[in-house]
Amino acid sequence: MTTTRRRGGAMSEVRRRRLRLEISREASRLFWEQGVDATSGDQIAEAVGLSTRTIWRHFRTKESCAEPLVARGVEWGMLILRAWPPHLSLEEHAAAERIRHVEEATADSVIDDRLALGIVALGDREPALRTAWLMACDKVERELAPVIARRLGLPADDHRVLPHAAATGAALRAYNEHVARTLLSGGDTQGLLHAPAHLARAVRGATGGAVGDAIAG
Amino acid sequence: MTTTRRRGGAMSEVRRRRLRLEISREASRLFWEQGVDATSGDQIAEAVGLSTRTIWRHFRTKESCAEPLVARGVEWGMLILRAWPPHLSLEEHAAAERIRHVEEATADSVIDDRLALGIVALGDREPALRTAWLMACDKVERELAPVIARRLGLPADDHRVLPHAAATGAALRAYNEHVARTLLSGGDTQGLLHAPAHLARAVRGATGGAVGDAIAG
DNA sequence: TGGCATTATGGCAGTAAGTGACGCGCGACG
DNA sequence: CGTCGCGCGTCACTTACTGCCATAATGCCA
Known part of the structure; x- marks a missing residue:
């Protein structure tokens, strides 16, 4: 039995993602360098x-x-929240993950991150890019619901989960926009060292403290 | 003395808004009836x-x-939050405003509300409409920051205000989407009577309890 | 290893979204 | 009553995006 059911010469999902990312890289670079309107398909x-x-x-x-x-x-x-073990607080886990992220960073991934933040920041002026950013966040938010539901031990369609997911997504988004702005405006990169704490506090605040603590037992 | 300073035959701002709304009404109706792609400019x-x-x-x-x-x-x-007097809790104020809103409702405004919710619900399937909805919410969220800042007695660009605004906006958005979904799927309109309480609880939760209570003094 | 099925891709023609330029009409002001 | 400012319509034009068909690329199976 094959879990990934693909027939014939179908493109593998991972390959498809890679290609989309590659296109996205070039497109974003062009958007950044010369603006959206000035960039043609x-x-x-x-x-x-x-x-x-x-x-x-x-x-x-x-x-x-x-x-x-x-x-x-x-x-x-998202990765942080998904891989968040129950017995850790968000602050602890996020701090550990950040270290791992920095350690595993390659030259390319750093460039990607920088470019992505640039596009986010550019969204302030270019409505077209703003929608792209909002759509990306929207997608994340939808994936967030089951993660939070599992964390709280509630069914994914519980009426208490969706607001939490929305608020957490918003916190994530606001945080990213903040980073993008500071990085672009000359950037006090020193302050970014406290990223995990800020992120955790934002999520905690956004969910009324319901999401953030370690889970006993 | 004229407060609205317009020279020559310039279109007044209110007129411009009315026209945009009129266009929006017809466009939304067509989108709803026959889909976005099937509707031409x-x-x-x-x-x-x-x-x-x-x-x-x-x-x-x-x-x-x-x-x-x-x-x-x-x-x-937004109107509710903007007109929120300091000495009232959000629950009290929202309940009062809702009554006023229902009392002042005309046949047209009811149709508008219904259509708007339809478009929101339609956004689940039509990405184009989803972006419109997200952009509208985004606009609201930006206007939310100063309101919340004033409520908390903080400067509008305080680093604690923006996450609150984002989370509150998300709560508002999630609530509207919830209403849209229920209304569209046969609709248990009975439950909508508790709207003010739900909204207030969502905002309260989204801001970690920082926004919701009456302000003493 | 070699055919077969399926899919990704390229090229080209076509549709429709969106823009720039120009002229008209109307309401405001002296 | 002239003329000025501005919203609107018309038309030509650019370009984002889609169908269609031929072809190359890829995975499955013998």
Whole structure:
């Protein structure tokens, strides 16, 4: 029995994701360098070495090309929350994960992170990019619900879970936007060392303290 | 002395808003009846009795035509929070405002509300409408910051205010989406009577209890 | 290893969203 | 009563995006 059911010469899911990310990288870079309006689909296609037609097969709109890269910013927070063991407080876990993240960082991943934050910051002026960012956050928020539900020992569609997920997503988003702004405006990168604490406090605050503590037992 | 300073035959701001709302009404109705993709700019223009060119003068994209109407859903919550007197708890104030809102409702406003919720619900399937909804909420959230700042007696750009604004906005959004879903799926409208309490509890929870109580003194 | 099925891709023509330019009409003001 | 400012319509134009068909690439199975 195969868990991943793909027939014929179908592209593997991981490969598809890689390709989308690659397109996203080039598109985001162009958006950053010359603005969204000044960047055409043809340019993106040429930059990534594909035909324009193929770009539109992988992305519905030009702006959405930025989503995968931009999503990695919040994805980092998502990974933390997903891998959050019950017996740890959020502060402890986030701090540990941050160290691991920094240790595992490659030159490329650093560039990606920087570029993603740039796009987020650019969203202040470019509505098109703002929607891409909001959509990415929206996607994260939807994935957040089951994670929080499991944390609280509630069914995923419980009416108390969704507001918590929304608030947590908002906290994550606000935090990322804050980082993006500070980084872009000359950047006091020193303050970013307290990231885990800030993030944990924001989530804790956003969920009224319901999400944050270690779970006994 | 004229407070609204307009020279020549300039369109007043209120008139401009009215026109945008009118366009939004027709566009949203068409989106609802036949889907976004099946609705062309020409159709919207014809429905509202303007030229297509004028539609694009008032809205940058087709989907954004839905924003003004859809924004009224959250705007209701915004109005409540904006007019929230310090000496009342959120529950008390929201309950009073809801009564007023129901009393002042006209046939048209009821239709508008219904249509707006329909568009919100439709956003689950139509990404284009989802972005419109998210943008509307985003706008509300930005306006929320100063309101919350004033409530807490903090400067608007305080680092504690923005997460609260984001979380409150998310709570508002989640609540509206919940209402939209229930209303669309056959609708237990009975439960909506507790709207003020739910909304207040959501905001309270989203801000860690910092926003919700009456302010003494 | 080699055929087969399935899918990703490229090229091209077509649709429709969105823009710039120009002229008209209308209401405001002297 | 002229003329000024501005919203609106018309038309030509650019470009994001889609269908369609041919072809190359890939995984499965003998």
